[in-house]
Amino acid sequence: MRQNKCILFSGGKKYNINISKRSDVEKQIVMSKGLLELSSRYYEFKRILVKENEVIEPFTGIARTDIFSETFEFVLPCRVRINRIDYRKKTVEFTVLEDPVSPSADLLISEKMRRSGIWMEIFDPVRGSCADPFITPFEIFISLSNNEPPYSGNEENCLEHAYQYISEIIDVTPEFRGVKINFLFPESWRKIPETQGNFTFHCIEDKYPAFFPGVLFTQKKYLYGFSDNSVRYWHFDFITLEKIHQLVVKNEFNYLTPVDVFNCNDYGKLNIRPWTLISDLVENDLDNRVIRGGLLTGLEGINSNSVRPHDRSLTFISNPKTREMLQFLRPGFDRDSYSPLVASWYFPSRKSEVNAGLRGEKRMCIECGYCETICPARLEPSILWKLTKDRDERFYQEAIELGLRRCMECNLCSYVCPSKIELGHTITAAKHNYFIEQEHCRKEK
Amino acid sequence: MKFIRKFLDKITEKTTSGPARFINPLFEAVNTALFDPDIPVDRSPYIRDALNAKRYVFSVVIALTPVLMMSTWYYGYKVLLMLLLAYGIGGFIEALFAYFRKETISEGFLVTGLLFVLIFPVTIPLGVFAVAVVFGIIFGKEVFGGVGHNVFNPALVGRLFVFLSWPRAVSPPVYLKPTERLFEYASSTIDAVSQASPLALFKGTGVSSSFSTLFLGPKPGCIGEISSLLIIAGGIYLILMRVVNLRILISILTAVVLTHFILSLFNTSMMPLSLQITGGGLLLGAFFMSSDPVTSPRSNSGKYIYGAFIGTGVVIFRHFTPLIESMMFSILLGNAFSPLMDEAAIHFRKKKESSYE
Structure with missing residues (x-):
C-alpha cells in the first residue's frame, strides 16, 4: 500500500486519497469494518447462519440461499466478528479480525475462493465486476485463422504474432486483466507455444466447437439449466476487442483494484483491500462518482459501501459540469465517440474529456443502426429493444x-x-425474465 | 454567453412547474439546442457517446446546404422563403403535438422541412406549398406517433397529396429556366423564360440534354434537382459519416442500371443511361429520401431488397407510364413494403440462427 497518493483524473483534476500515515493504513487493513448486503437484484439470502458477537473462521458460511435449484453459502475470505445483524434490511455488519489476504497468499486465496463456490470467477472482459453469478463469463476463447488481420500471410510464426497482438491489447486494458485466455488455432499450425500466464493454447479440432473461423468468443456458464447443455458460447471478433479497448482505455480513468482478485504488483495504480469503506479511501466525493466495477456495466458505489472482494476495480468519473454552447455545430476534438460524426474519431490516440453525463437528450429511436455495428454478439439491439420494451411476454419468443x-x-x-x-437494460431484463419463466416451467413439469 | 445561460436558468423553474408550463416543449427545445444538457446518467454504462440526436440530424442539413445555396442563386430568394415557411409550420405542428403528447420536440423536422423545399418546383404557389407541409407532417408523421414511428416519408406524403390535388402546380410541363436571379421573386405564372425538364424534353422531342447540364447543372426541374454533382457530394459526405447506409444506395443504382439494360434490349428508343440516372430526382431520392433510416427496412438483407425494389420501380414507371418523376411513387411503395421485407429477412435469419443453437 502506498501513501499520500495523488492521481490525475481524466478531466485533469487531482484527487487525494485520505490515508495519511502508515500506521493508519495498517490499522485500517486489520480493523476494517464491513457490511454484507444479503440480497441483490437477482437473489435473496434465505437463511442467516451466524449469530451476533460470534467469531467466524475464514471460508465458513454466513448465509445460505437457493439460486434456482442449487444451494450456495456466502463466505468471507477472512476471520471476522459479527457485530450486528439486521434481519429486516438483510444486512450483516462485521469487523475484520485477521486478514489472511497478503500479497504472497494471493494465489492460495483465489484458489480457496474458487472452491467455495459463491465467489464466481469474476473474469469478465467488459464489465469490471459482477455481483450476479448467472451472468458471469469467466474465460475468453480466441480462435485464430489465417484470415484475421494481424497474422495473415505468414503461417509459421502467426501464432506468436497473434499472441503479441492480443497480449498488447490485454496488457493495457484493465478490464481484460485476470481473464483466462484460451487460444484456439487450426490444426495446420503445428508450432504450439507453452502456457504463458493467463494464456493457454488449444487445438480447435480437439475440444472446442468453433462456429466461425477466426472469431473470439467468451464462454459463459449458467448455474441453472435452461437446457441440457449448460455451457454457452458468445461470439466476439477482433474488431470488437479493439472497440472495447479503445472505448475504455483511450480515456485514462482511475482504477483502484482490490488486492485479492489477482496478483497486481505490476499494476501501477493503488491497490486496496476488500471490505475497506469507500469513504475511507476518498474525500471530496461530491463532484465525482465512484463506480464499482467497469464503467460499462458496473454499479454506482455509495460512500458508506465497502469494497467487495469480487469488485474488479473502483473507477472514479467526474459529473458533468460545463455546458457547452451549440455543441452539435462544433467538430468535437475532445469528445470521445464511436461515430465519425465527431472529430475525435479520426484521432484515436488523442485523449478526450469524459464525464458521467448523458451528453444529449433522450429521444425516440431513429434506427440509425449504430447499435448493430457495435454489438459484439452480432445481434440487432434496436429490434430486440422494440420487442421487449413493453415487457409483453408474447413477443419474447420472437426475441x-x-x-x-x-x-x-x-x-x-x-x-x-x-x-x-x-437498450442494454431493457434487453437484459427481458433475458432474465425469460430464464426465470423457463425455470418455473421446468419445475412445474 | 453567460447571461443567456443565466436567463435560461431563471426561466427553467417557471416553465417546468410554473404558470408558463404550456411552452415547456418549446423552451426545452431551445434550451437543449443552445446548451449541452448536464443530466448525469443514473444507470450503467456511466460513460456515454458524445454523438447525440442533434448532431446526427444536423449532419443531413449540412450535406444539403450546398444544394440549397445553389438553387437560391438560380431561383431567387423565394427558396429561402419556402424554407422559412416549412420550418415555421413544421416546428409549430411539432410543438403542438409535443404539447398534447407531453413529449419533447424532436429534431427530425429540420431534415423534413428542408426536404419539403427541395422536392417542389420554385413556381409552386406558397399556399399550395403550405398545404403540402401541413398534410405531410400531420398525416405522414404525427398520425403514426411522431418521429421514429412513421411508415412513409412525410415529405413525400405531402408531395403526393398536392400532386393529386394541384397537378399543374407541382409538376408543370415546363419549369422556370434557372438563371442568376438571386433578388427576383419567382412568381407562380411561368412566362417566357421557361424550359422543360431533361426527362420531359427527351420524352417529347427525343433530344437529350448535354452532360454538363445534367451533371453540373443548373438543370430545370424541382429545387433540389438543380445539380447532380452537389447531391452526390453531399451524399458522399453522409456515407463517410455513416449516416446514409451504403447498402440501399448500391442496391438502387445497380437495380436501375440492370433494369435499364434489360429494357433497352427490347426497346431501341430508350433514353441514355446518364439521363436515366442524373435526369430527374433519382439521385436526390436515392441519397436523401430512400435512405431515411426510419422508413427503410432495419435488417441488412432487407435493405438490399428495398433498394432493388425502388431502383427497378423507377425505371419501369418511367418507361411504361406517363409519370416522368416516378421516384416519389417508387419510394412510397418501397416504404409500404419495407416491414414485409424485414419480415422476409428475419425469417431467413431465424433459420440460420437456429442452426447455431
Whole structure:
C-alpha cells in the first residue's frame, strides 16, 4: 500500500486519497469494518447462519440461499466478528479480525475462493465486476485463422504474432486483466507455444466447437439449466476487442483494484483491500462518482459501501459540469465517440474529456443502426429493444428467435445510442425474465 | 454567453412547474439546442457517446446546404422563403403535438422541412406549398406517433397529396429556366423564360440534354434537382459519416442500371443511361429520401431488397407510364413494403440462427 497518493483524473483534476500515515493504513487493513448486503437484484439470502458477537473462521458460511435449484453459502475470505445483524434490511455488519489476504497468499486465496463456490470467477472482459453469478463469463476463447488481420500471410510464426497482438491489447486494458485466455488455432499450425500466464493454447479440432473461423468468443456458464447443455458460447471478433479497448482505455480513468482478485504488483495504480469503506479511501466525493466495477456495466458505489472482494476495480468519473454552447455545430476534438460524426474519431490516440453525463437528450429511436455495428454478439439491439420494451411476454419468443439469449450484456449498445435509449437494460431484463419463466416451467413439469 | 445561460436558468423553474408550463416543449427545445444538457446518467454504462440526436440530424442539413445555396442563386430568394415557411409550420405542428403528447420536440423536422423545399418546383404557389407541409407532417408523421414511428416519408406524403390535388402546380410541363436571379421573386405564372425538364424534353422531342447540364447543372426541374454533382457530394459526405447506409444506395443504382439494360434490349428508343440516372430526382431520392433510416427496412438483407425494389420501380414507371418523376411513387411503395421485407429477412435469419443453437 502506498501513501499520500495523488492521481490525475481524466478531466485533469487531482484527487487525494485520505490515508495519511502508515500506521493508519495498517490499522485500517486489520480493523476494517464491513457490511454484507444479503440480497441483490437477482437473489435473496434465505437463511442467516451466524449469530451476533460470534467469531467466524475464514471460508465458513454466513448465509445460505437457493439460486434456482442449487444451494450456495456466502463466505468471507477472512476471520471476522459479527457485530450486528439486521434481519429486516438483510444486512450483516462485521469487523475484520485477521486478514489472511497478503500479497504472497494471493494465489492460495483465489484458489480457496474458487472452491467455495459463491465467489464466481469474476473474469469478465467488459464489465469490471459482477455481483450476479448467472451472468458471469469467466474465460475468453480466441480462435485464430489465417484470415484475421494481424497474422495473415505468414503461417509459421502467426501464432506468436497473434499472441503479441492480443497480449498488447490485454496488457493495457484493465478490464481484460485476470481473464483466462484460451487460444484456439487450426490444426495446420503445428508450432504450439507453452502456457504463458493467463494464456493457454488449444487445438480447435480437439475440444472446442468453433462456429466461425477466426472469431473470439467468451464462454459463459449458467448455474441453472435452461437446457441440457449448460455451457454457452458468445461470439466476439477482433474488431470488437479493439472497440472495447479503445472505448475504455483511450480515456485514462482511475482504477483502484482490490488486492485479492489477482496478483497486481505490476499494476501501477493503488491497490486496496476488500471490505475497506469507500469513504475511507476518498474525500471530496461530491463532484465525482465512484463506480464499482467497469464503467460499462458496473454499479454506482455509495460512500458508506465497502469494497467487495469480487469488485474488479473502483473507477472514479467526474459529473458533468460545463455546458457547452451549440455543441452539435462544433467538430468535437475532445469528445470521445464511436461515430465519425465527431472529430475525435479520426484521432484515436488523442485523449478526450469524459464525464458521467448523458451528453444529449433522450429521444425516440431513429434506427440509425449504430447499435448493430457495435454489438459484439452480432445481434440487432434496436429490434430486440422494440420487442421487449413493453415487457409483453408474447413477443419474447420472437426475441429469442432473434438471438436474445446470445446477448452478453456488455451495454455497448446503450453507450453508442445517439437517442440515449437504455437498450442494454431493457434487453437484459427481458433475458432474465425469460430464464426465470423457463425455470418455473421446468419445475412445474 | 453567460447571461443567456443565466436567463435560461431563471426561466427553467417557471416553465417546468410554473404558470408558463404550456411552452415547456418549446423552451426545452431551445434550451437543449443552445446548451449541452448536464443530466448525469443514473444507470450503467456511466460513460456515454458524445454523438447525440442533434448532431446526427444536423449532419443531413449540412450535406444539403450546398444544394440549397445553389438553387437560391438560380431561383431567387423565394427558396429561402419556402424554407422559412416549412420550418415555421413544421416546428409549430411539432410543438403542438409535443404539447398534447407531453413529449419533447424532436429534431427530425429540420431534415423534413428542408426536404419539403427541395422536392417542389420554385413556381409552386406558397399556399399550395403550405398545404403540402401541413398534410405531410400531420398525416405522414404525427398520425403514426411522431418521429421514429412513421411508415412513409412525410415529405413525400405531402408531395403526393398536392400532386393529386394541384397537378399543374407541382409538376408543370415546363419549369422556370434557372438563371442568376438571386433578388427576383419567382412568381407562380411561368412566362417566357421557361424550359422543360431533361426527362420531359427527351420524352417529347427525343433530344437529350448535354452532360454538363445534367451533371453540373443548373438543370430545370424541382429545387433540389438543380445539380447532380452537389447531391452526390453531399451524399458522399453522409456515407463517410455513416449516416446514409451504403447498402440501399448500391442496391438502387445497380437495380436501375440492370433494369435499364434489360429494357433497352427490347426497346431501341430508350433514353441514355446518364439521363436515366442524373435526369430527374433519382439521385436526390436515392441519397436523401430512400435512405431515411426510419422508413427503410432495419435488417441488412432487407435493405438490399428495398433498394432493388425502388431502383427497378423507377425505371419501369418511367418507361411504361406517363409519370416522368416516378421516384416519389417508387419510394412510397418501397416504404409500404419495407416491414414485409424485414419480415422476409428475419425469417431467413431465424433459420440460420437456429442452426447455431
